Amino acid sequence: DAKTTQPTSMDCAEGRAANLPCNHSTISGNEYVYWYRQIHSQGPQYIIHGLKNNETNEMASLIITEDRKSSTLILPHATLRDTAVYYCIVSPPLLNFGNEKLTFGTGTRLTIIP
Amino acid sequence: GAGVSQSPRYKVAKRGQDVALRCDPISGHVSLFWYQQALGQGPEFLTYFQNEAQLDKSGLPSDRFFAERPEGSVSTLKIQRTQQEDSAVYLCASSDRDRRSYNEQFFGPGTRLTVL
Numbered sequence: 001d002a003k004t005t006q007p008t009s010m011d012c013a014e015g016r017a018a019n020l021p022c023n024h025s026t027i028s029g030n031e032y033v034y035w036y037r038q039i040h041s042q043g044p045q046y047i048i049h050g051l052k053n054n055e056t057n058e059m060a061s062l063i064i065t066e067d068r069k070s071s072t073l074i075l076p077h078a079t080l081r082d083t084a085v086y087y088c089i090v091s092p093p094l095l096n097f098g099n100e101k102l103t104f105g106t107g108t109r110l111t112i113i114p
Numbered sequence: 115g116a117g118v119s120q121s122p123r124y125k126v127a128k129r130g131q132d133v134a135l136r137c138d139p140i141s142g143h144v145s146l147f148w149y150q151q152a153l154g155q156g157p158e159f160l161t162y163f164q165n166e167a168q169l170d171k172s173g174l175p176s177d178r179f180f181a182e183r184p185e186g187s188v189s190t191l192k193i194q195r196t197q198q199e200d201s202a203v204y205l206c207a208s209s210d211r212d213r214r215s216y217n218e219q220f221f222g223p224g225t226r227l228t229v230l
Binding site: 032034041042043044045046049085087091094100101102103104105106107 | 162
C-alpha cells in the first residue's frame with residue numbers, strides 16, 4: 001500500500017474550517033484515499049473516502065488533486081468535538097476478501113481551540 | 115443499534131500470565147479485524163477473519179498471539195506468556211464487507227492491556 005505523509009499536529013479555531021493535508025505521492029491508479037479519525041479513548045471512526053473526484057458527506061469534504069498525489073480533508077465548521085487524531089489511509093479497491101486491512105500512519109493531531 | 119463491544123476495557127497482567135480479550139462485532143458483520151495500538155502510534159493490523167475463517171494472520175507479532183472466531187461472530191485474541199512489550203490498546207473492528215463496496219470498518223473502544 002502507498003505510504004502517506006501528514007503533519008504531526010494542527011490547531012484550528014472553533015467555527016472555522018479545518019483543512020488537513022495528506023501526501024500520497026506513490027498512490028497507484030486504483031487505490032482509494034480514506035480518512036478515519038480517532039477521538040481520545042475511542043476506536044477509529046470512518047469519515048470519508050474518494051478515488052479521484054472530490055467527495056462530500058455530512059461529516060466532511062475530501063479534495064483530491066488532479067494528479068492524486070495529495071489530498072485535503074476539510075471540516076467546514078470545526079467544533080470542540082472534532083478534536084482528534086486524523087488518519088489518511090491509502091487502500092486498494094475491495095475486489096476480493098482478504099485485502100481490507102487498513103494501514104494507519106501516525107496521523108495528524110487536530111486540536112480545536114475555543 | 116449496538117456497535118462493536120470489547121471486554122475487558124482494561125486488563126493488568128503480570129509478566130508471564132496468559133490473557134484473553136473478547137470482541138463482539140456488529141451482528142451480521144462478516145469481516146472481523148484485530149489491531150494493536152502502541153502509545154502515540156496508529157493502529158497496526160494483527161489478523162483478519164471472514165466469518166470463522168482466519169484469512170490473514172500476517173500481523174501477529176509472535177506465536178504467543180492467537181486469535182479465533184469459532185462460530186463466525188464473537189472473537190477472542192489470546193496472548194500467552196505476556197511480555198512488557200505487549201502493553202498496548204487492542205482494537206477490534208468489523209465490517210459488512212459483503213454488502214459494501216468501500217472499506218468502512220467499525221471499531222470497538224479497545225482493551226488497554228498493561229503488562230507489569
